[in-house]
Amino acid sequence: MQLEQSWDKVFAQSDKVDHTKVTFKNHFGITLAADMYIPKDSAGKKLPAIAVSGPFGAVKEQSSGLYAQTLAERGFLTIAFDPSFTGESGGEPRYMNSPDINTEDFNAAVDFLANDDRVNPDAIGILGICGWGGMAINAAAIDTRIKATVASTMYDMSRVTANNYNDALDIAEARYRSRKEISDQRTIDFKNGTQALAGGVIDSVPDQAPQFIKDYHAYYKTPRGYHKRSLNSNGGWAKTASASLLNTKLLAYANEIVSPVLIIHGADAHSRYFSEGAFEKMTGKHVENESATVGNKELLIIPDANHVDLYDNMDKIPFDKLETFYKDNLK
Numbered sequence: 243m244q245l246e247q248s249w250d251k252v253f254a255q256s257d258k259v260d261h262t263k264v265t266f267k268n269h270f271g272i273t274l275a276a277d278m279y280i281p282k283d284s285a286g287k288k289l290p291a292i293a294v295s296g297p298f299g300a301v302k303e304q305s306s307g308l309y310a311q312t313l314a315e316r317g318f319l320t321i322a323f324d325p326s327f328t329g330e331s332g333g334e335p336r337y338m339n340s341p342d343i344n345t346e347d348f349n350a351a352v353d354f355l356a357n358d359d360r361v362n363p364d365a366i367g368i369l370g371i372c373g374w375g376g377m378a379i380n381a382a383a384i385d386t387r388i389k390a391t392v393a394s395t396m397y398d399m400s401r402v403t404a405n406n407y408n409d410a411l412d413i414a415e416a417r418y419r420s421r422k423e424i425s426d427q428r429t430i431d432f433k434n435g436t437q438a439l440a441g442g443v444i445d446s447v448p449d450q451a452p453q454f455i456k457d458y459h460a461y462y463k464t465p466r467g468y469h470k471r472s473l474n475s476n477g478g479w480a481k482t483a484s485a486s487l488l489n490t491k492l493l494a495y496a497n498e499i500v501s502p503v504l505i506i507h508g509a510d511a512h513s514r515y516f517s518e519g520a521f522e523k524m525t526g527k528h529v530e531n532e533s534a535t536v537g538n539k540e541l542l543i544i545p546d547a548n549h550v551d552l553y554d555n556m557d558k559i560p561f562d563k564l565e566t567f568y569k570d571n572l573k
Contacts, residue, residue, distance in 0.1 A: 245275055245330055251303045252467050253554070258282055259314040264321065268350035270343055275330035276323035276351070277302050279314035280360065289319040290365035290572035291358070293351035297553060298339075298373025298399060299442065299474035301329035304467055305371050305553040309394075312556075313369075316565045318572075319361055323351055325374070329471050335437045337473055337480045341380065341400060341490045348381035352388060365389060365572035369564075371553070372513075373397040375505075376492045379520060382503060383495040390571035391503045392564060395552035398516045403487035408515065420488060427481045442478035454512040457550040467554065496523045502538040502571045506560065508547030517541060540567075 245263045249255050259279045267273050281289070294310045295302070302310075302322040310322035325347045326340070327333035333343075348368050356363040367390035370378025375396025382391040403420075405412040431437055443462040447455055461467035462474040469475055503524060507517040518541065522528050525536035533543045544551075544558055551558040 243273060243275060243330065243332065250469075251307050252465075252469055253308045253311070256311050256315055259311060261311075264354070266350060266354035268326065268343070268346050270326070270346060272326045272343070273332040274323050274326065274347060274350060275302075276321040276354075277307055277310065279311045279320045279322075281314055281317055281319075284317075284319070284360070287360070288362040289317070289360055290367070290568065291319040291321075291355040291361040292367045292369055292568060292572075293348060293355060294320060294322045294369045294371070295325055295347065295351075295377070296371030296374030297395075297474075298397060299328075299472065299479060300372070300462075301469055301471045301473075303329075303469050304472060306374075308554055309369060309371065309559075312561055313564065313568070316561070318568060319355070319358070321351060321355065323347065328473060335480065337437065337439060337478070338483045339399075339479065340486050341377070341492050342486070344374070344377045345380045345384065348378055348388075349385050352385055356387060362572075363387075367391060367568055367572050369394065371395060372549075373399040376400070376516070376520070379496050379499070379503065379524075380492045382499050382501060383493075386501075389501055390568055391499070391501065392506065392567065393503070393517065393520065394506045394559070395508060395511060395513065395549050396505065396517050396520060397513055398492055398520065400487045400490055400492040401516065401519070403484045404491075407512070417488060421485075424482050424485045424488075431482065437480040437482070439477040440479050440481045440483075442472075442474045442476050452512070454549055457548055461550045461553055493520055493523055496520060497526070499524060499539075502540075502567070504540045504542065504563075504567050506542045506544065506552065506563075508549060508551050508558070509543050509545050510547060511549035511552075513549050514543075
């Protein structure tokens with residue numbers, strides 16, 4: 243693997259942490275690449291650790307790296323990793339996703355952290371952003387080593403893939419059309435020996451486009467968040483990548499998670515219903531238009547914040563809350 247050693251993030255490098263590149267394998271034999279951030283004053287200490295990934299279609303040089311570096315400034319050893327098939331991580335063919343493999347990516351990150359001499363193996367948490375928020379919750383339902391989970395501005399990628407936004411196409415006929423398109427594309431890809439890409443965030447946004455499309459463009463297609471390895475900034479996922487998401491439901495056992503989970507979402511985000519649905523799944527309590535705590539599960543709604551604000555807006559991302567949550571639960 244050829245890993246970029248120069249600083250190529252979309253955010254400034256902190257002088258409060260040490261940064262290095264690391265790699266580790268998941269149980270499917272795929273080598274994952276990650277950026278590790280360590281507080282500078284931590285020599286000789288066993289630190290609580292956090293693995294971070296997301297958003298869906300992003301790379302570790304974007305939002306996940308910002309979260310990881312900021313949390314390292316606050317005393318945690320962190321890694322921001324590229325999921326399988328994306329960024330600097332391995333996996334062929336490229337630009338694919340899988341609810342199973344990408345959940346395993348989080349579990350593999352815990353494998354790596356639990357075996358690092360600088361980490362307290364009993365104090366490991368995870369954090370997923372956007373579509374990887376759903377993967378993080380799924381990982382927490384599987385892996386009892388995960389002591390605290392945060393999902394920020396989350397998507398349930400299986401729900402939106404199968405049902406479209408706001409479950410507007412939750413009908414068998416619509417899913418059949420999607421499956422037929424993917425099936426026909428597989429024949430074409432096999433014949434051509436290539437993976438056709440679906441396209442990332444569009445280059446030019448019409449005035450009548452939904453606001454969240456404009457928000458995505460403002461992040462992925464401008465100097466604010468553009469990165470050359472980001473799928474969303476460039477050619478996007480493979481056209482056939484969503485097949486498994488159509489038939490596999492994430493969060494099926496979210497109600498059985500016993501460790502603490504904090505779900506954060508913007509009050510004005512188009513995707514807010516994913517977080518509210520996940521919280522209801524875990525607690526059995528329906529909450530709408532407000533924050534809530536049930537047992538050790540918490541839903542925190544950020545006023546005047548949209549979906550993308552929680553990618554990089556330091557005035558909107560509640561890092562004080564994140565620090566407190568992790569320090570209370572990673573001991």
